[in-house]
Amino acid sequence: MSQHSGKAGGLIDPHAFDVFEFARSGRQAAGAVRVSQLPRMLNEVPADAPDRDTLFTWQAEGSTQPELQDDGTEAPQPYLRLALHGAAWLECQRCLSPYEQSFDIEATYRLVATEEQAEEFPLDEDELDVIVGSRQFDLVALIEEELLLSLPLVPKHDVCPQVHESLVSGAAGEHASDLSEVESDSEDPTSGAAEQGDADKPNPFAALEALKRGGEDEGGKKH
Numbered sequence: 224m225s226q227h228s229g230k231a232g233g234l235i236d237p238h239a240f241d242v243f244e245f246a247r248s249g250r251q252a253a254g255a256v257r258v259s260q261l262p263r264m265l266n267e268v269p270a271d272a273p274d275r276d277t278l279f280t281w282q283a284e285g286s287t288q289p290e291l292q293d294d295g296t297e298a299p300q301p302y303l304r305l306a307l308h309g310a311a312w313l314e315c316q317r318c319l320s321p322y323e324q325s326f327d328i329e330a331t332y333r334l335v336a337t338e339e340q341a342e343e344f345p346l347d348e349d350e351l352d353v354i355v356g357s358r359q360f361d362l363v364a365l366i367e368e369e370l371l372l373s374l375p376l377v378p379k380h381d382v383c384p385q386v387h388e389s390l391v392s393g394a395a396g397e398h399a400s401d402l403s404e405v406e407s408d409s410e411d412p413t414s415g416a417a418e419q420g421d422a423d424k425p426n427p428f429a430a431l432e433a434l435k436r437g438g439e440d441e442g443g444k445k446h
């Protein structure tokens with residue numbers, strides 16, 4: 224990944240730049256990163272994908288907001304905003320073939336200097352993460368982390384182009400269960416008719432019981 228220029232002049236190296244200065248100066252930067260530069264993300268891409276090295280574009284913006292400190296004074300609190308867009312090929316867990324998953328991520332981070340400071344903030348703040356900044360901040364590592372966190376829990380097509388053979392036979396697959404439900408639903412009207420037809424047929428056990436009772440009655444008359 225090459226260096227990228229941003230607002231307020233100069234270049235930043237997205238692998239190592241002063242994120243606190245970036246925020247204080249209200250700078251902006253933009254660039255692109257390939258999946259091949261993100262080893263953990265690359266592990267999620269199936270070997271038979273049409274394109275294993277797709278491209279993600281990113282935009283970063285620094286800012287500060289005055290916040291009240293413990294001593295009653297106000298101080299600028301640094302923030303980093305990241306927007307990330309692109310797509311990567313994943314393996315569908317339903318048909319086991321590759322499909323293209325889109326990613327559109329926007330996140331804002333509160334920058335702190337130490338892990339201890341990060342732990343002071345609650346984890347349930349909506350749409351705001353707390354991260355530890357540095358003068359050698361690796362934006363690419365943050366991008367990879369966001370992509371991994373945004374992976375779908377169960378990657379799958381909206382509509383699979385074909386059903387994998389392992390799911391066609393057996394009752395374990397989703398398609399197999401869906402097929403059985405359709406078949407059972409389609410059989411409901413005919414099953415009712417079949418039951419009615421069975422009710423009209425003579426019961427052989429009932430006939431046997433009638434013969435038995437008839438024999439007993441005749442026996443009673445003889446006595």
